[in-house]
Amino acid sequence: MAAPKVAVVGAGVIGLSTALCIVETCPSCSVTILSEQFSPNTTSDVAAGMLIPHSSPGTPTHLQKQWFKETFTYLFAISSSAEASEAGVHLVSGWQVFKNPPKEELPFWSDIVLGFRPMSKAELQKFPQHRFGQAFTTLKCDCPPYLLWLEKRLKVTGVQMYPRKVADLWELHSEYEIIINCAGIGAQQLVGDEKLFPVRGQVLKVDAPWVKNFIRDGDGSTYIYPGIHEVTLGGTREKENWSLSPDPGTTKDIFDRCCSLEPSLRGAQDIKVKVGLRPSRQSVRLQREVLSRGGVNLLVVHNYGHGAGGFSIHRGTAKEAARLVGECIAALKGSSSRAKL
């Protein structure tokens, strides 16, 4: 059978990492990436890219843990290699602080990040409004560098990338045999998934190079994440808000909340505002589907709905998606050999 033709729809962190996993596990596949947006204009580019998992209520904890661990291990190796700066992957230490006792003393990911422990009283003195805290070291994937690095690795293997807004998966059926749907928030329109909804996040990207540690309020609403060239200050979580326009009142609110956690931010320069729509869902949709129309089958692998946790589990879900692609290829081979009888 000729090399299966695979189209990946979406070029955010999920689309690019899934394409890379497919190429790694199926070198004979011909993979093409089609996306309305590429870096620096994807949702992933707005995110800070911190490896701190978010709860996905519909996904079994053991799976979340497995995907996070796979992602962390993968990025950990990159961070200690010569590629780290080009890939934008680096270690960062810091604190998660709580005004009220945290729901879990030991989150499921506490033994995957490095050096996780409760904060000492002396450390908590820096946060007079908070009474509990956790200290740990984790990884950060800066975007655009990480996405551009993935694109570069893909191009080296011969993967083609085209800007294209796919309105319907059936558009692709004559050119491609397997479609990987990594359309993120775009999946709502693309496949009509009403369980998918945006959670709008506004962030500030500022110049404050003296900030070397991350600080995060355990309620998830306020965070300070130092990246290579900018510090990301956040944020908001607005369910069902589709607006991509920055809101000035929100900007001031985010800045004030972050300054109360880290007063030195008052001296931050060059404040840029960005907005992204987290593609949120009860659980990540990671499954095969066979679409049928007029006797024709279209093999689809869905990999979308990562909400606030895309970076944290991207490699794990990409590997699972690649495994599902393997199943699709086996199915194609099976049906083509049956056709010969």
Added chain:
Amino acid sequence: MRVAVIGAGVIGLSTALCIHEQYHSLVSCLEVEVYADHYTPHTTSDGAAGLWQPYVNDHGNPQEVLWNKETFDHLLGLLGSPAAVEMGLFLISGYNLFTQPVPDPSWKNIVLGFRNLTPKELDLFPGYSYGWFNTALMLEGKSYLPWLTNRLVQRGVKFFHKKVESFQEMFAQGVDVLINCTGLRSGQLQPDPELQPGRGQVIKVLAPWVKHFIITHSTESGVYNSPYIIPGSEFTVLGGINQHGNWNEESSAQDHKTIWENCCRLLPALQKAKILQDWSGLRPARPRVRLERESIRQGELQGEVIHNYGHGGFGLTIHWGCAMAAARLFGSILQEKKVPSPPQPHL
């Protein structure tokens, strides 16, 4: 009462500030002046990365341990203030790495969150089997010295660009008390065989993805002769040179190669870092800090000297505790001289 501080590194400027802050309202006509042949950015303090960290092995001097603590606590208290960024003061976390287990340092409870490294963390650093993680402070000399200078200027302290050749020359001019903060070249004012240069060289690079300090230690090489990486607010400092007795202030190609190769082995991602420049400086090394009074008498000239030098590679780390101690010595001089206070307002 004329007080002249000789030396404008971190020790001289902070001592001048401490003395002026504590005594100018208690002493009528207190004049504080600073004399130095080098000012920021050309002092030894300017070249240091600025990491607050005492040596791993104390000389066992409990006074120095206390001065280190005073300095850390003082700086920690200033972290949340609006001045912090201007001072070059910020928190930083990082790693100390060893090839074998070592006892905990005297400063383990001074820094924040001190703990041993986990096996997974040690995987990051092949060749090192033991280590510590903690959060400490950075105090960048290139920002801190101008900040101290501004505070002093605001207080009316006068500055003179001049190389002082002797204590006597200052007493002859009418100076009452000298504060000797001449660091490495104290020996030129008064021979001190215990004071030796600890020559250091560093490479400044652009590596903004590095967010932690990484300091390695080797019992064979000795303190600061083992690679270290310290990220600052504008550039990252690579180092690991400490040559006792070497007075050469020129950067050496051999040392550059040593630093570069060792640091890249420690952190392979550094290979892509952009090299900005090398810098060399001489740590004013001494078995212990000289912080004491001395009465100098030569013929008709007499005066008091407070020595505050010999802070080796931990000047920024210990400076405030020493400045306060020097100010206390100044206070005792005032008491002995029964210096008059300013007149009290009559109501």
